[in-house]
Amino acid sequence: MLRSLCSRLEPQSLICAVTRGMSAYSPHYIEAIFSKKKQLNLKETDEYIKLSHLPIKAAKNDDSESIFYNELVNKMVNYITKGGNKKLARELLTKSFECMKRVQIERMNLNPESKDTIIADPEQLLIKAIENSRPLLQLTAIKRGGVKYQVPIPVTEKRSYFLAMKWLLEAAREKERKVHLPEKLAWEVLDAAYNQGRVVKRKNDLHRQCESNRAYAHYRWS
Amino acid sequence: MLGRHSFKLPRLTNMCVAYSTAAAEASVEQLYNRPKLTSTDYRTAENNTKQHSAVHEGKFYTLSPEQKKQLFSGGGLPRQYEQQIKTFTEACLMVRPTSLELLNYIRNTDFTRPVVRYVLYGENGVGKTLTMAHVLHYGLQNNFVLVHVPWVPNWMKRPKETVNATTQEGFIDLPFDAAAWLVHFKTQNANLLTQLQLKTSKDYVWTKREATPAGSTLLELVEHGIARIKFASETIAALLSELKQHANDDKCKIMVAIDGFNAFFHPETRILGDNKQRITPDRVTLTQPFLDITNYNWKNGVCVLTVDKIGMTEGYMDSYLPRYLLGKEGFEHLDPFVPLHVDNYSDKEFASCIQYYLDRNWIQKTPEGFDEQLKYLSNKNPYTLMRLTRSL
Numbered sequence: 083m084l085r086s087l088c089s090r091l092e093p094q095s096l097i098c099a100v101t102r103g104m105s106a107y108s109p110h111y112i113e114a115i116f117s118k119k120k121q122l123n124l125k126e127t128d129e130y131i132k133l134s135h136l137p138i139k140a141a142k143n144d145d146s147e148s149i150f151y152n153e154l155v156n157k158m159v160n161y162i163t164k165g166g167n168k169k170l171a172r173e174l175l176t177k178s179f180e181c182m183k184r185v186q187i188e189r190m191n192l193n194p195e196s197k198d199t200i201i202a203d204p205e206q207l208l209i210k211a212i213e214n215s216r217p218l219l220q221l222t223a224i225k226r227g228g229v230k231y232q233v234p235i236p237v238t239e240k241r242s243y244f245l246a247m248k249w250l251l252e253a254a255r256e257k258e259r260k261v262h263l264p265e266k267l268a269w270e271v272l273d274a275a276y277n278q279g280r281v282v283k284r285k286n287d288l289h290r291q292c293e294s295n296r297a298y299a300h301y302r303w304s
Numbered sequence: 305m306l307g308r309h310s311f312k313l314p315r316l317t318n319m320c321v322a323y324s325t326a327a328a329e330a331s332v333e334q335l336y337n338r339p340k341l342t343s344t345d346y347r348t349a350e351n352n353t354k355q356h357s358a359v360h361e362g363k364f365y366t367l368s369p370e371q372k373k374q375l376f377s378g379g380g381l382p383r384q385y386e387q388q389i390k391t392f393t394e395a396c397l398m399v400r401p402t403s404l405e406l407l408n409y410i411r412n413t414d415f416t417r418p419v420v421r422y423v424l425y426g427e428n429g430v431g432k433t434l435t436m437a438h439v440l441h442y443g444l445q446n447n448f449v450l451v452h453v454p455w456v457p458n459w460m461k462r463p464k465e466t467v468n469a470t471t472q473e474g475f476i477d478l479p480f481d482a483a484a485w486l487v488h489f490k491t492q493n494a495n496l497l498t499q500l501q502l503k504t505s506k507d508y509v510w511t512k513r514e515a516t517p518a519g520s521t522l523l524e525l526v527e528h529g530i531a532r533i534k535f536a537s538e539t540i541a542a543l544l545s546e547l548k549q550h551a552n553d554d555k556c557k558i559m560v561a562i563d564g565f566n567a568f569f570h571p572e573t574r575i576l577g578d579n580k581q582r583i584t585p586d587r588v589t590l591t592q593p594f595l596d597i598t599n600y601n602w603k604n605g606v607c608v609l610t611v612d613k614i615g616m617t618e619g620y621m622d623s624y625l626p627r628y629l630l631g632k633e634g635f636e637h638l639d640p641f642v643p644l645h646v647d648n649y650s651d652k653e654f655a656s657c658i659q660y661y662l663d664r665n666w667i668q669k670t671p672e673g674f675d676e677q678l679k680y681l682s683n684k685n686p687y688t689l690m691r692l693t694r695s696l
Binding site: 183184 | 665
């Protein structure tokens with residue numbers, strides 16, 4: 083319910099009105115529709131005629147039509163990437179997925195009765211973990227009368243996904259030297275998927291702080 | 305400006321909507337739309353390798369934990385396959401056509417004739433080692449004495465310790481690896497050797513005070529080698545020549561299985577000699593005994609060898625064919641041999657493998673056409689398939 087309230091607070095037009103300063107494309111360029119299926123769907127409607135007269139951005143080179151493609155997973159890979167080494171990042175996430183799956187399959191084997199309730203699909207686990215660690219509110223410093231106040235403001239949907247993934251990754255990177263990232267990431271994701279662990283705690287802490295600062299909420303507008 | 309909004313919106317909401325609960329449930333329905341599995345399609349209860357025939361082709365049979373431990377505790381299965389075994393809580397091997405062919409040859413062998421050398425070759429990851437594992441299992445079940453080297457390149461590429469050999473001038477000794485091999489030999493054959501009671505034919509004098517007299521059992525010889533690591537390599541030489549002798553006298557049957565055999569004929573090893581130069585494999589003391597036992601001058605035996613591209617070092621990995629990998633020398637050493645090509649999965653085997661993975665919960669996502677896509681991506685290569693399905 084809180085989420086629906088938030089989306090009402092933040093009109094969606096506001097999200098889109100933010101222009102990308104460094105974009106190579108003028109604002110009137112539209113995103114490419116790379117999927118063959120979607121293109122064919124569009125052809126049936128008159129949307130297609132409208133689109134054919136609009137300038138279109140080049141399709142991204144990591145968009146894929148594969149049935150195993152998942153936008154959120156792809157995004158996660160992008161966040162893991164350091165120094166443009168995306169190949170490594172993809173490998174790391176794959177390893178992490180493998181690790182998660184092995185842990186879950188082991189759990190399944192330990193007690194066969196709960197076989198149907200245990201999710202062993204690593205992609206679903208990641209999605210669940212991200213959903214569980216998405217924050218609704220965050221704090222920003224706003225100066226009023228010479229004093230900076232920590233004002234709770236709602237988080238846009240996009241940023242909430244970003245924060246969730248960032249937190250998961252930060253939790254995974256904070257580890258002993260001997261533990262490898264894929265392993266630690268797997269543990270963090272598994273924890274978060276079961277609504278436990280450091281990332282979920284971090285989200286709850288932030289929410290608690292926002293709650294205690296609710297008195298400053300009106301500084302957002304006035 | 306307005307137009308831009310209306311087009312930008314779908315993309316933004318796309319990501320969010322797809323993971324909101326309602327839509328997610330729908331996609332989950334589709335993802336977990338599991339095909340019904342009948343275990344007889346991909347499994348067989350026939351654990352006796354002697355009975356394996358074309359009926360069982362492409363099906364998985366289970367290796368009992370005890371036998372797995374006896375055969376492969378000293379290596380012999382790829383590390384990632386070991387990991388799979390742990391996850392799947394069972395050791396399953398697929399009955400491949402190449403191993404069926406090979407088993408058929410072995411079953412119909414006339415053991416009074418000189419040994420036949422079989423050379424398994426094939427691309428990376430097609431299952432040469434696992435084919436060999438199947439044949440080894442056959443050897444175990446049919447009372448062959450197993451002379452199994454899990455992976456020769458380990459000796460040539462990363463030996464545990466190198467020492468100058470004492471008896472042979474200019475040779476390099478690998479005492480730890482040799483002792484480890486003796487332990488492996490012992491775990492595989494201890495039961496059979498106590499049954500057969502094979503005796504040594506002559507005295508082996510190691511030092512002034514240590515000797516293995518003629519008439520002591522082979523197990524005693526092996527145990528001495530394990531206890532006195534310094535003499536492990538010489539013990540192997542003695543053991544293999546004794547075994548050969550016994551086989552010639554019809555006292556036992558021997559199955560020689562050497563994985564990565566081409567490493568014995570590699571142009572160079574990674575072992576450094578006295579003058580900090582890389583030495584050739586023929587200057588390692590372990591090489592000669594194993595070359596002797598793969599010779600054809602004895603009977604009552606069968607040699608199964610694999611040649612492998614990844615046994616070589618860079619610059620020598622252009623082809624997987626035996627002539628290239630063995631070189632002229634190695635090829636002439638083995639000639640004449642029976643080459644057996646291990647191939648990628650056939651359509652039937654691929655389908656059975658996918659079903660087995662589904663059965664073991666290894667493949668979690670089954671959107672429509674997933675097997676077709678995997679087939680296309682992996683080119684039906686077993687190893688690639690295993691790697692691809694890691695994250696699914």
